Amino acid sequence: MTDTGGLDGWTHVYSGKVRDLYVPTALMTDDDSWTGDPLQLSPVVLVVASDRVSAFDRVLDPAILGKGALLTSLSRWWFDRLPEVPNHLAYAEDDRYHDLPPIPREVADRAMFCRTLDMFPIECVVRGYLTGSGYQEYAATGAIGGIPLPEGLSDGDRLPEPVYTPAWKAPVGEHDENISYERTVELVGETVAEQLRAISLDVFAHASQVAEERGLILADTKFEFGADRELGIVTLADEVLTSDSSRFWDLEAYLTGATPEVRMASFDKQIVRDWLAANWDQRVLENPPTLPSEIVEQTAERYRALVERLTLGL
CATH class of the missing domain: 3.30.200.20 (Phosphorylase Kinase; domain 1)
Structure with missing residues (x-):
């Protein structure tokens, strides 16, 4: 048991x-x-x-x-x-x-x-700004998820319009894999694939407006969906628009910041990622080091700040 x-x-x-x-x-x-x-x-x-x-x-x-x-x-x-x-x-x-x-x-x-729900094996990623793994893919190929983008874009640039770049949810222990929209059609069928894309883009647009009203930028996010077992309709699941699933930036810092680190300081665990990247050589040490107390507290503060900014303290 x-x-x-x-x-x-x-x-x-x-x-x-x-x-x-x-x-x-x-x-x-x-x-x-x-x-x-x-x-x-x-x-x-x-x-x-x-x-x-x-x-x-x-x-x-x-x-x-x-x-x-x-x-x-x-x-x-x-x-x-x-x-x-x-x-x-x-x-x-x-x-x-x-x-x-x-x-x-x-x-x-x-x-x-x-x-x-009967979960779909797809992470529905929407990007409004070019950064992270999306920027790395663009720098190498000029596209994200097979979607061509204008030349000359830099890390942190706003995209002409948000792009939907899904990923296949790999089994536990394996890495998720970025896939094309056509591959999502193969996985879940044309009707569901189109619904996943349309709902994801609509929610992203709405959330971006809410964030901007609070002095924030929603740079990118991911959604997960499943089928309602009684009605069969596509249903939003898991977490939504949190620090773990999204990049939020401060709007004023983005517009006025002198460095990329200031302009794109995320309200999430980027502090943890940066510290690990600088202090953990995975080729030498199998297990990651213990996080210092100051990194833990700085990360917790970023999480708290996002909740307070979005909900206006309510």
């Missing part, structure tokens, strides 16, 4: 780099004969964001205290501002769920009660 992870009424069934998933314990048998994929059999899942931080496909030490609650509060805030986009949040007042256990108090600030 899978360890319950200490949550009353809920059984732990999966852990990713950051999130832990639980299903109602009542679905599991008291003996060890229960078989099957819990996420396929359960109508709901408790998605708990931990304080773990990852970079370069590795979970690092120490964790960033309070990070899980910040990610969860921001996802909930964005879901509330996207009422026209179906999402995976479930609500205890729904008659279908009244017999299920409540969210345990000890994880209430970092947990979302969600409907299980």
Whole structure:
């Protein structure tokens, strides 16, 4: 039997780099004969964001205290501002769920009660600005995801219009792979592929406007979607528009900053990535070094600052 992870009424069934998933314990048998994929059999899942931080496909030490609650509060805030986009949040007042256990108090600030979906194996990446791996690909090929871009663009430049550059979600332990739109059609079919692209671009446009009203730039982000098991409709899932899934920049710093480091200082874990890149030679050391306390605190402050800026302290 899978360890319950200490949550009353809920059984732990999966852990990713950051999130832990639980299903109602009542679905599991008291003996060890229960078989099957819990996420396929359960109508709901408790998605708990931990304080773990990852970079370069590795979970690092120490964790960033309070990070899980910040990610969860921001996802909930964005879901509330996207009422026209179906999402995976479930609500205890729904008659279908009244017999299920409540969210345990000890994880209430970092947990979302969600409907299980049939997830699509695609990360839906939208880029409004050229940076990160997108800039590296452009510098080498003049394009991103097979989409040609104008010549002469520099790191941090705004793109003529946002571009949709999907990635294939690789199995655990493997690296995600950037793919063309045509490949997404092969993976999920033409109708779903077009819906994923259209919804992603629409949400990005809306979120960019919200961010700009708060003195922020949404440089890029990624979304994940699944199919609603009752209605079959494309449904927004996982986290949305958080520091872990998006690059947000300060608008004034971008316009006036003297260096790229100032202009494109992200409200995310870029501080962690930069420190690791400078202090960890993966060819020499298999395991990453422990993060210094000042790096942990600086990263936590960037996460807190984004939540405060976007939600205006609410």
